[in-house]
Amino acid sequence: xxxxxxxxxxxxNRIPGMGSRRFQSxxxxxxxxxRAWEAGGHELEEVLAKAWVEKVKKWRPxxxxxxELVLASRLGARLLTWPDRxxxxxxxxxxxxxxxxxxxxxxxxxxxxxxxxxxTRNASRRGREMAHLIARGLAETGVTVVSGLARGIxxxxxxxxxxxxxxxxxxxxxxxxxxxxxxxxxxxxxxTRQGALLSPYAPGTPPLPTNFPARNxxxxxxxxxxxxxxxxxxxxxxxTAAFACQQNRDVCAVPGDTANYSGCLRxxxxxxxxxxxxxxxxxxxxxxxxxxxxxxxxxxxxAGRGEKAVHPQRVLESPSRRxxxxxxxxxxxxxxxxxxxxxxxxxxxxTFDELLHLGELPAGELQIxxxxxxxxxxxxxEEGGRYRAAARAGG
Numbered sequence: 001x002x003x004x005x006x007x008x009x010x011x012x013n014r015i016p017g018m019g020s021r022r023f024q025s026x027x028x029x030x031x032x033x034x035r036a037w038e039a040g041g042h043e044l045e046e047v048l049a050k051a052w053v054e055k056v057k058k059w060r061p062x063x064x065x066x067x068e069l070v071l072a073s074r075l076g077a078r079l080l081t082w083p084d085r086x087x088x089x090x091x092x093x094x095x096x097x098x099x100x101x102x103x104x105x106x107x108x109x110x111x112x113x114x115x116x117x118x119x120t121r122n123a124s125r126r127g128r129e130m131a132h133l134i135a136r137g138l139a140e141t142g143v144t145v146v147s148g149l150a151r152g153i154x155x156x157x158x159x160x161x162x163x164x165x166x167x168x169x170x171x172x173x174x175x176x177x178x179x180x181x182x183x184x185x186x187x188x189x190x191x192t193r194q195g196a197l198l199s200p201y202a203p204g205t206p207p208l209p210t211n212f213p214a215r216n217x218x219x220x221x222x223x224x225x226x227x228x229x230x231x232x233x234x235x236x237x238x239x240t241a242a243f244a245c246q247q248n249r250d251v252c253a254v255p256g257d258t259a260n261y262s263g264c265l266r267x268x269x270x271x272x273x274x275x276x277x278x279x280x281x282x283x284x285x286x287x288x289x290x291x292x293x294x295x296x297x298x299x300x301x302x303a304g305r306g307e308k309a310v311h312p313q314r315v316l317e318s319p320s321r322r323x324x325x326x327x328x329x330x331x332x333x334x335x336x337x338x339x340x341x342x343x344x345x346x347x348x349x350x351t352f353d354e355l356l357h358l359g360e361l362p363a364g365e366l367q368i369x370x371x372x373x374x375x376x377x378x379x380x381x382e383e384g385g386r387y388r389a390a391a392r393a394g395g
Contacts, residue, residue, distance in 0.1 A: 001081060001083050001084065003069060004034065004065075005032055005033055005034055006069065006079055006081060007065035007066050007068055007069045008032070008033035008034040008036075008037050008065050009033045009079070009081050009099060009100055010065065010068035010069060010072070010079055010100060010202070011033070011037060011063050011064075011065035011068055012026070012033055012036070012037065012099070013099060013100040013200075013202055014059070014063050014068060014202045015055065015056065015059045015063070016059075017055075019096070020096040020097060020098060020099050021096055022047075022048065022052065023099045024099075025047050025048075026047055026048075029046065029047045030043075030047075031366075034065075037060070037065065041053050041057060044056060068202070071203050072102060072176075072203065075104065075176060075177050075203060076104055076192075077102045077103060077104040077176045077203075078102075078103055079100055079101070079102060079103075080100070080101040080103055080107075081099060081100055081101075082097070082099055083374070083381065085381065086107055087101065088101075088107060088111070088112075088221075088222055089112060090112060090114070090221060090222055090223065090224070091218065091221040091222050093221075093247075094217070094221040094247045095246075095247075097221065098200035098214075098218065100200065101198050101199070101200055102175070102176040102198070102199045102200075102201070102202075102203070103176075103196050103197070103198055104176050104192050104196060104197040105191060105192035105193070105195055105196030105197055106195070106196055107169070107196055107198075108167070110142065110144065110167070111144045111167060111169060111195075111222075113142060113143055113144060113224070113287065114143065114144040114145070114146050114169070114222055114223040114224065115138055115143050115144075115145060115146065115223050115224060115225055115226070115227060115281060115285065115287070116145075116146045116147060116219045116220055116222070116223040116225070116226040116227065116240065116244070117131060117134060117135055117138075117145055117146070117147050117153065117154075117157035117226075117227045117229060118147055118148065118153060118154060118157075118216075118219065118226060118227070118228055118229070118231075118236075118237040118240045118241075119131060119152060119153025119154070119228060119229035119230040119231055119235070119237050120152050120153060120230050120231055120232060120235050120237065120260060121150055121151040121152035121153075121154075122152060122260075123152035123153050123156065123229075123230055123260075124230065124258070124260055126230075126256070127152075127153060127229055127230030127254075127256075127260065128152075128153070128156050130229050130230070130254050130276070131153045131156040131157050131160065131229045131230075132156055132157075132160040133160075133277060133278065134157075134227060134229065134254075134275070134277065134278050134281060135156070135157040135158075135160035135161045135164075135168075135278075136160045136161065136163070136164040136278070137277060137278020137279065137281075137282075138161070138166070138278050138281060138282070138287075139160070139161040139162075139164040139165065139166025139167070139168075140164050140165075140166065140278075141278065141282060141287070142166070143166070143282075143287060144161075144166065144167045144168065144169060144195065145157050145158065145160075145161035145166065145167070145168045145169075146168070146169045146170075146171065146219055146222050146223050147168070147169075147170060147171075147219065148170065148171055148172075148173070148212075148215055148216065148219055148240075149170040149171075149172060149179075149180070149184055149187070149188065149191075149197075150181070151181055151183075151184075153229045153230055153237070154170075155184055155187060157229075158170060158187060158191060159187060159190075162190050162191070162194050162195075166194070167194050167195045168191055168194065168195040169191075169195050169196050169197075169198060169222060170188065170191050170195070170196075170197050170198070171198050171199070171215050171218045171219045171222070172197060172198065172199040172201070172207075172215065173199075173201075173207050173208075173211040173212040173214075173215035174199065174201060174205050174206055174207035174208075174211060175199060175201050175202060175203040175204050175205040175206075176197060176198075176199045176201075176203055177203045177204065178204075178205070178206065178207060180207040198218070198222075200214060200215075200218060212236060212239075213239055216236065216239045216240040216243055217240075217243040219240055219243075220240050220241075220243040220244035220247055220249055221243070221247055221249075223244075223249065224249060224250065224285050224287065225244065225249055225250035225251065225252060225281070225284070225285045226240055226241055226244040226249065226250070226251050226252070227252045227253070227254070227275060227281055228240075228241050228251070228252070228253040228254070228263065228264055228267060228272070229254050229264075230254065230256065230260050230261060230264065231253075231260070231261070231262075231263035231264050231267075232259055232260055232261075232262050232263050233262045233263050233266070234263075235263045237263065238263050238266075238267070241253075241267055241272070250273065250284065250285055251267060251271075251272040251273070252272055252273045252274070252275040252280070252281055252284055252285075253265075253267040253268050253272040253273070253274060253275070254274070254275060254276060255268060255274050255276075338369055338373060340358075341355065341366075341369060341370075341373070342373070342378065342379075342389065344358065345379060345387060345388055345389040346389045348388070349382065349386045349387060349388035350386065350387055350388075351386055351387070352366070352370070352387070355370075355387070370387060377390055378390055
């Protein structure tokens with residue numbers, strides 16, 4: 001994606017409440033974010049409800065797409081979008097992932113081996129100790145710890161992972177320029193050195209209560225499983241656990257005998273795995289085996305072929321979680337309408353414009369179809385914007 005188009009993705013993301021579904025509808029209809037941004041009201045009404053068209057017309061004059069990129073750069077952040085090779089693969093798997101992620105720090109291939117640790121802001125001494133022991137144990141094994149930078153369990157989990165020499169990712173419920181709570185300013189700086197801060201919200205967005213469910217959904221979406229350390233019946237950590245279940249990710253919970261653990265006990269009664277240490281989490285999620293596979297020769301061979309952004313997920317994933325990839329040339333498992341495109345890419349690489357000139361699909365549908373093929377691991381987007389069929393097993 002060129003920087004001009006990236007700027008328009010950021011501009012659309014600046015409009016409150018836009019969401020991934022509306023944005024995807026615009027992309028599919030207009031082909032690019034820029035064309036959608038420049039469309040007139042009547043054109044937008046072909047995609048959006050009238051109330052939303054009025055909202056877009058209200059916000060567009062206030063937003064300078066180019067300035068959005070400049071602002072991110074000044075903050076030391078970069079924008080990741082769906083088509084980007086570095087966009088987190090586990091998050092891509094969930095329904096309606098955020099179109100834009102602001103990232104301050106680094107996301108590395110090894111962050112694919114990640115577990116979320118969440119819990120109450122009003123943590124007890126035992127809760128803090130459990131968060132410390134589990135986060136430290138996971139980090140020492142090479143697992144990236146993901147949480148939400150909140151007071152209590154979140155902060156302990158981040159800090160313990162970093163002190164163990166591991167990596168940690170923090171998902172914010174505000175703009176990347178706002179650290180909330182403010183007492184985690186130093187912790188946030190450490191996270192950018194050994195991980196990253198991530199936010200789906202434009203810079204300047206305050207930490208509104210309505211932002212946190214979406215933030216929790218990203219926390220669970222970035223990981224193989226969520227560990228709830230300490231949570232009462234109304235804890236926000238239970239929201240993260242619910243999202244994990246919706247995303248077909250595992251949930252673990254630490255049992256306890258006080259009111260602060262009533263939410264954990266409910267999760268366990270509903271099928272969450274009871275855990276009391278990092279080894280319990282590793283065994284339940286089979287992460288030790290996945291870590292060995294991540295270190296395997298297969299992964300490094302894939303990286304050497306320039307496929308690092310596509311294939312670590314398939315190297316890491318447990319065979320029980322995903323179907324085996326289709327054989328080369330097979331159309332089974334292709335998204336609807338993709339057979340002709342897939343056949344063309346098997347003949348050799350091509351740019352977006354070359355594929356568009358085949359005349360089989362309009363620009364918007366072609367872009368979405370290519371994205372779906374990338375997500376399925378069937379197509380690789382190379383440097384320079386060329387697409388090619390991914391190397392298949394045995395090929």
